[in-house]
Amino acid sequence: MSRVYVLGGEQSDYERNWSKEGKSLTGMFREIIEDGLRSTNISVEEIGKLNIQNKVGAFVGNFAAENYLSQGHLGAFLTEVDDVFYGLPSARYEAACASGSVAIDAAVAKIKSQEYDLALVVGIEMMKTVDSKLSGAFLGSASYYEKEAQGIDFPFPNLFSKLADATIEKYKLETERYMNNLAEISYINYSNAKRNPKAQTRNWFMSKAQAKMRKTESNQLVGGRLAVSDCSQTTDGAAMVFLASEEYAHNYCKRNNLQISELPYIKGWGHRNAPLTFDSKIKESINDPYLLKWTRVAVKDAYTKSGLTVEDMDLFEVHDCFTSSEYASLSCLGLTEPGKEYEAIESGLITFEGDKPVNPSGGLIGGGHPVGASGVRMLLDLYKQLANKAGDYQVENAKNAMMLNIGGSATTNYTFVLGKD
Template sequence: MIKTYILGGAQTDFERNWSKEGKGVVALLKEAMTDGLQDAGLSYEDIIELNKDNRIACYVGNFIAEQYVNQGHLGALLTEINPAFYGVPSARYEAACASSSVALDAAITKISNGDYDVAIVVGWELMKTVDSKTGGDFLGYAAYYETEGKGIEFPFPKLFGKLADEIIKKYGTDEKRFMDALAKISVINYSNGKRNPNAQTRKWFMDQNQAESRGMDTNPFIGGRLAVSDCSQVTDGATVVVLASEKYVEKHTIKNAVIVKGYGHRTAPMLFEKKMEDNKDSEYVLPWTRQAVLDAYRRSGLTVDDIDFFETHDCFTSSEYAAISAFGITEPGKEYEAVESGMIALDGTKPINPSGGLIGCGHPVGASGARMFLDLYKQVAGKAEGYQLKKANNGMMLNIGGSATTNYVFIVGKDE
């Protein structure tokens, strides 16, 4: 199988509100694409040349632009960026919050099969076009809408609040210890976000006392046990990742290339209650998430001991908490140990979300998978400005869609 390399990419500043700037999706995509191509050492002229021999394709990840910006047919929309995309194969991929991971999977597969030498993946979402209540209803389509989203205000905080309940119930974890661990996860991600020049919350404040003060005016409850500090952000943004074949890398004598080493993709039951029924015979609260991780380890030939850092889908603190054991960092039910010890902090032995994650960096739904993937690349390539880790030979990411319904895992590392 042909190796898949990462040439580079870019993300937009997740702090921005594109509607307030008077800009729409084409402006968003033009900026992200131009910056991403430049970082990868490509130009629009290169796209034209590659397309003459049908050696390039584009893959778009987006959840629900039909609602947020009244636009579909998003693969073809790339032709509005630049005429260089005329004739280039392109299509849109969707799996809720894992939409751009599906796009990445498709792109990697085509490179691995030898179909193309270059693949451009772009994930994006414009979410600040509507008020928060309307946006919450749109996001409900990522669940089983008729029973889990329709008529429910902010359905996803409630679903991941139920996940917190299930973790306490399944493992008999002390409630205060568990909730304090969730608070510390929030603090870590906000702290990491302050180092990231593209993070949405880099100017925000969060400390342990604030995160633990759930139910207060400054940190109101929003879904069961979860308060505002436990939630990811409503974000506008896009991320571009450029992938290439071994042939392309050798032809252009690209040194110290970063490679895709493994992946996992599993789908759990759609309904949250069925997920919880499904985990009764498993030691993991999210067994299909764990299986996606195991698949990535198997395909890469690596173990958790080989992974230097992680980017995970902290749409809520409870989802990051569950990911700790899914990665194999601790045994199931012992996740709090990794939090309390500082193991997952930026200076810990297994840092999670050096970028700030979805809580700190931001969560433009269709862009989050690509953003995490790009951050794996940045760390391994030594390009994570402001938040670069000392050791980053191999990184793993987990991107979930819905209430951990679609589970995508990628491992990225140095080509050794």
């Protein structure tokens, strides 16, 4: 089967507040695409040539622009960037927080079918257009809104607090130890973000002590047992990547004096959907060792397709929308047995200096979470790590890496393995 290569891309600075800058959605599209073209050394003339040949397409991941911006039809916004995009096939893809991964998946399929040689994937979200309470209500539509979010302030912190409760109950964990492990996850991701020049919280303060001090003025509870330190950020931002066929990647390398062995390619992937409501997920998993049964299956699918195992992975970018989601993902990734996720945290395995770093970028908690962009940003960070372009958060000698992107309360589960020969 033909390979799909990642040529690179770009991420916006997730610290920015685009509304306060007076910048529009069009401006965000224009900046991220122009920056991505520049960083990959792909010209608009090249895009135009491929467009005439009908060998290029664009894929936009976005969750809730209709709510935050009263704007749909985002696939058409590329025509506002440059007239080279006139006529170019482009569409918007949505699966809650996994919207970016759905866009990646669609692009990969077009390249593997040999319809396209090059695909432009953009993930984008502007979320700072409303206050936090209204934003929480908008995000609630990623759940079964009528049953799980309607009339509830900040429904997703409450849902992922239920995940924390279910984890403690299923594995008979000591509550204080579990909560201290969540605090450690928060501290690790905030610490990693300080190495990332585009992370939202790179200038924020978060100590282990503060992360543990829930119910305090500096770390207030948001939903159930989860506090501010346990939550990902409301973020304005975009990320983009170029994906390419083998033939195009070889020609690209010749033009840029690269060896094809230097380019990472997608080795494996998985996509599984769990029941929509959180209670249905828990009910279905009663007799399964994994609390997030279908998240684990999506991970296993990616390992199987890649021919690799967890031992082959040098790092992970995972969906830490809340500390409880990262905690549950550690066994799904195969880093521990289910119910023993605390071993990966307490041993230092997942720290930046550990043998299996998780979220060296800072993840969603430290890096930021513009919902529709997060999957694309994760793939871009895997590319940076394998291409040795991650700067101060570079994991040494990285050859294979995995990302896990989830939508809703782990309803849509996407995994990709990126690697080099």
